[in-house]
Amino acid sequence: MTHIPLAQQLLDTCAALLLLLSFAMLSQRRVVTLVNLYAAQGAVLAAATLLLAWRTGEDHLYVSAALTIALKVLFLPWLLHRLIRRLEVYWDTEPLLNVSGNMLVGLVIVVFAFSLAQPITLLASTATRGAIGIAVSVVLLAFLMMITRRKAMSQVVGFLSMENGVFFGAMSASYGMPMVVELGVALDVLVAVLVMGVFFFQIRERFDSLDLHHLETLKEHE
Amino acid sequence: MITTLPPLLTGCVALLCAWVLVGLAGLLRPGSVRFAGRTLFTLGAVLGLGLAVLAGASLLSGGTERLILPLGLPNLPVHLRLDPLSSLFLFLLGASSFGISVFAGGYFRQGEGTLPGLLCLQYHLFLASMGGVLLANDAYGFLVAWEVMTLSSYFLVTTQHRIPEIRRAGFLYLLMAHVGALCLLLCFGVLQGGSWLFTFHAMRAAHLSPGWAAVAFLLALIGFGAKAGLVPLHVWLPDAHPAAPSPVSALMSGVMLKTAVYGMLRVGLDLLGRPLWWWGLAPLILGLLTIFYGVVFAAVQTDMKRLLAYSSIENMGLVFAGIGLTIVFAGSGMPAVAALALLATLYHCLNHSFMKSLLFLGTGSVLHATGERNLGRLGGLIHRMPWVAWLTLIGTLAIAGLPPLNGFVSEWLLLQSFLFAGQLPHAFVNLLIPMGMALVVLGAALAGYVMVKFYGIIFLGQPRETSLAHAHDCGRLERIGLLWLALGCLALGLFPLQVVHALGAVTGQLVGAAVPQASAHWWLLAPVPGRSVSYGPLVFLTATAAVVLLTVFVVRLIYRQRVRRGPAWDCGFGAATARMQDTAEGFGQPIRHLFQPFFEIERELPEPADRTPRYRIAIRERIWRLAYEPLARAVGRLANAAARIQQGRISVYLLYSFVTLLVLLAVALIS
Numbered sequence: 001m002t003h004i005p006l007a008q009q010l011l012d013t014c015a016a017l018l019l020l021l022s023f024a025m026l027s028q029r030r031v032v033t034l035v036n037l038y039a040a041q042g043a044v045l046a047a048a049t050l051l052l053a054w055r056t057g058e059d060h061l062y063v064s065a066a067l068t069i070a071l072k073v074l075f076l077p078w079l080l081h082r083l084i085r086r087l088e089v090y091w092d093t094e095p096l097l098n099v100s101g102n103m104l105v106g107l108v109i110v111v112f113a114f115s116l117a118q119p120i121t122l123l124a125s126t127a128t129r130g131a132i133g134i135a136v137s138v139v140l141l142a143f144l145m146m147i148t149r150r151k152a153m154s155q156v157v158g159f160l161s162m163e164n165g166v167f168f169g170a171m172s173a174s175y176g177m178p179m180v181v182e183l184g185v186a187l188d189v190l191v192a193v194l195v196m197g198v199f200f201f202q203i204r205e206r207f208d209s210l211d212l213h214h215l216e217t218l219k220e221h222e
Numbered sequence: 223m224i225t226t227l228p229p230l231l232t233g234c235v236a237l238l239c240a241w242v243l244v245g246l247a248g249l250l251r252p253g254s255v256r257f258a259g260r261t262l263f264t265l266g267a268v269l270g271l272g273l274a275v276l277a278g279a280s281l282l283s284g285g286t287e288r289l290i291l292p293l294g295l296p297n298l299p300v301h302l303r304l305d306p307l308s309s310l311f312l313f314l315l316g317a318s319s320f321g322i323s324v325f326a327g328g329y330f331r332q333g334e335g336t337l338p339g340l341l342c343l344q345y346h347l348f349l350a351s352m353g354g355v356l357l358a359n360d361a362y363g364f365l366v367a368w369e370v371m372t373l374s375s376y377f378l379v380t381t382q383h384r385i386p387e388i389r390r391a392g393f394l395y396l397l398m399a400h401v402g403a404l405c406l407l408l409c410f411g412v413l414q415g416g417s418w419l420f421t422f423h424a425m426r427a428a429h430l431s432p433g434w435a436a437v438a439f440l441l442a443l444i445g446f447g448a449k450a451g452l453v454p455l456h457v458w459l460p461d462a463h464p465a466a467p468s469p470v471s472a473l474m475s476g477v478m479l480k481t482a483v484y485g486m487l488r489v490g491l492d493l494l495g496r497p498l499w500w501w502g503l504a505p506l507i508l509g510l511l512t513i514f515y516g517v518v519f520a521a522v523q524t525d526m527k528r529l530l531a532y533s534s535i536e537n538m539g540l541v542f543a544g545i546g547l548t549i550v551f552a553g554s555g556m557p558a559v560a561a562l563a564l565l566a567t568l569y570h571c572l573n574h575s576f577m578k579s580l581l582f583l584g585t586g587s588v589l590h591a592t593g594e595r596n597l598g599r600l601g602g603l604i605h606r607m608p609w610v611a612w613l614t615l616i617g618t619l620a621i622a623g624l625p626p627l628n629g630f631v632s633e634w635l636l637l638q639s640f641l642f643a644g645q646l647p648h649a650f651v652n653l654l655i656p657m658g659m660a661l662v663v664l665g666a667a668l669a670g671y672v673m674v675k676f677y678g679i680i681f682l683g684q685p686r687e688t689s690l691a692h693a694h695d696c697g698r699l700e701r702i703g704l705l706w707l708a709l710g711c712l713a714l715g716l717f718p719l720q721v722v723h724a725l726g727a728v729t730g731q732l733v734g735a736a737v738p739q740a741s742a743h744w745w746l747l748a749p750v751p752g753r754s755v756s757y758g759p760l761v762f763l764t765a766t767a768a769v770v771l772l773t774v775f776v777v778r779l780i781y782r783q784r785v786r787r788g789p790a791w792d793c794g795f796g797a798a799t800a801r802m803q804d805t806a807e808g809f810g811q812p813i814r815h816l817f818q819p820f821f822e823i824e825r826e827l828p829e830p831a832d833r834t835p836r837y838r839i840a841i842r843e844r845i846w847r848l849a850y851e852p853l854a855r856a857v858g859r860l861a862n863a864a865a866r867i868q869q870g871r872i873s874v875y876l877l878y879s880f881v882t883l884l885v886l887l888a889v890a891l892i893s
């Protein structure tokens with residue numbers, strides 16, 4: 001049996017945790033817990049980034065880990081919690097597809113993602129190449145979550161989780177994106193959340209609810 | 223690397239930039255007619271004159287200059303080139319715009335929709351972008367300038383944007399212009415031929431298979447044809463040209479349509495290299511159709527500017543027929559005859575630019591003086607507005623194709639080149655093309671009819687309305703503008719040999735042959751080798767003038783002291799009023815009757831006992847019902863079908879993206 005270095009094992013653990021958290025989010029209906037799970041995902045991502053930085057000695061990864069902690073573990077969850085309290089949306093209603101159905105679709109997607117990542121894994125030369133399949137899974141699972149939820153708040157968390165997946169994918173495939181791109185993406189996410197926050201208030205003011213099926217009346221075609 | 227700048231091209235570019243600056247200066251005091259209207263437009267006119275001088279010098283030298291400006295996107299500099307073809311059209315732009323701008327300086331008044339300062343910006347941007355189209359030497363620069371030209375002219379057309387019909391005309395124009403621009407985009411996409419280099423130089427070097435080359439040619443024909451008003455893509459033109467203020471109508475009809483001709487020549491005869499002869503049949507047939515269609519509709523119009531717009535369609539038909547003929551001859555290995563046809567085409571562009579601008583400006587003056595565009599309410603203005611009337615007469619005679627004015631020369635040359643079609647080495651075609659010539663002649667004759675109607679009803683006879691008694695002649699700046707264009711018509715008509723000589727460089731560039739000068743005399747045009755046809759306009763003018771003077775002299779001599787003025791014979795009816803003169807509708811009636819299948823006529827006839835009888839007749843183009851309305855319905859149905867995917871549910875929209883993503887990933891996985 002080949003010897004796997006400790007750092008590598010830890011990284012793989014982190015990757016597995018990310019996937020596990022994604023599934024947890026998919027099944028979770030309490031919005032507060034959803035945000036907490038998102039924060040946890042951010043923390044795992046930051047830990048993975050730190051490990052990788054230590055292992056490869058790429059300095060900019062430290063910066064990106066710090067950025068992840070500041071933005072995804074602390075600021076965004078705080079912001080979302082505040083929004084939840086002010087809008088009083090603690091629960092999402094029943095998703096469009098029930099939880100077990102969701103999980104089954106999720107499993108199919110993970111299998112698809114891993115088979116998709118295989119050729120890339122063979123090409124990549126990074127230490128974390130096994131994690132690419134997980135990154136793609138995280139992205140697709142977050143997408144699935146956005147599709148199946150009814151409340152705008154859960155969809156935003158899904159959107160943010162998707163960004164986590166993209167970030168992790170970039171890290172696994174090529175030790176992170178260039179610093180400029182990373183900063184830009186972080187800023188984008190921040191702005192997107194702020195804009196969505198404004199939208200929440202507007203939607204609630206208009207429809208007295210954050211349930212998105214009210215938006216269906218906005219379509220033109222009968 | 224700094225080399226010496228090409229002097230003429232740099233000068234032209236500087237003048238175009240100066241036009242933009244003059245336009246921007248209009249924003250300094252946007253509400254002031256005196257500053258933005260009078261001063262800046264006159265300044266712009268002087269720049270136009272400068273452009274004409276530089277372009278004329280370049281045309282006479284026959285040289286080619288290139289320049290690369292490091293502007294725009296990275297690694298995508300603007301390539302410019304001044305060769306004989308672009309020099310000719312730049313000359314046309316500069317010379318016509320001088321007259322039009324001077325006129326515009328006196329024309330714009332307060333309170334006509336858009337503010338004068340803004341109008342000044344749009345106008346000069348329009349001029350500069352037309353210059354940009356003519357100078358561009360790569361597809362990016364060309365299309366950017368082309369679109370700026372479209373947009374600025376759109377805003378100029380909708381100057382009086384508070385009138386719903388004008389907004390509608392503007393929208394139609396924008397729509398057709400976009401369809402055309404899309405075709406041009408695709409055309410350049412084909413022309414690059416896999417090299418992905420979009421300079422014209424690379425396109426000349428690209429070797430296209432005959433099929434793709436034909437596709438590119440067809441796309442160019444649709445794209446430029448839409449701009450030039452070729453039937454059936456002409457529908458925007460009779461709405462948009464009359465909607466614009468008159469100097470803008472003049473600019474659009476006189477100059478902008480010619481940029482489409484320039485583009486067609488550039489793509490068809492330059493970028494595509496040696497064209498195949500049968501390509502030429504498409505512009506030839508469309509052109510002949512356009513001539514006939516345009517002139518028939520011009521004959522039945524009652525709005526003077528619409529009449530001129532249809533006449534523009536007819537003239538563009540002549541030009542495109544000329545282009546088609548050029549390509550047929552050039553592709554059949556007859557360069558000398560091709561040069562003759564091309565010469566006629568280019569000459570007609572120059573002529574039309576001057577005479578149509580002159581006529582549109584004349585209608586502008588009439589419109590200002592009377593507030594009327596309807597021919598049925600005008601009449602007898604030659605007494606009130608002698609300057610406008612006499613100068614417009616020159617344009618009218620020119621466009622009717624009467625010697626010794628310029629319209630005759632180009633039509634004569636075109637007919638001469640038609641006569642060579644019998645020598646074509648293709649069966650049937652050599653018999654059919656001469657029949658097209660009959661259509662050209664019919665068009666010329668009907669154009670004469672149209673112009674008699676246009677001039678006779680506006681300026682001759684008795685005023686049909688009492689308000690016409692207050693009509694005033696145009697101001698000084700307007701006079702200068704009209705005079706310049708009228709002199710242009712005269713000069714182009716009286717010195718054809720010099721013009722033909724100057725155009726030799728262009729025909730040499732495009733078809734590799736110049737029209738030979740068989741005559742040794744500077745006053746005699748004999749462009750056809752081996753045939754003893756010649757035309758000496760100065761001789762004609764001298765002879766005509768001599769005969770007229772002699773007649774006047776003899777009449778004076780014989781009837782001296784025996785002339786008395788009396789009332790015109792009124793057929794014994796006694797109570798004839800000005801309302802009983804022949805109307806525009808009446809004048810067009812024979813044509814309406816003869817060519818009934820072309821029109822969709824809506825008539826409102828009064829009852830015999832009606833105390834206040836009203837007679838109304840509205841003429842629409844059949845093409846709306848036959849082609850455009852079904853097309854619009856089909857698009858509407860398609861759009862409704864597409865609207866079904868709009869569910870209003872975010873989940874469904876996300877599902878669309880999700881499924882698309884999965885499918886794309888699966889495709890990537892499989893391949």
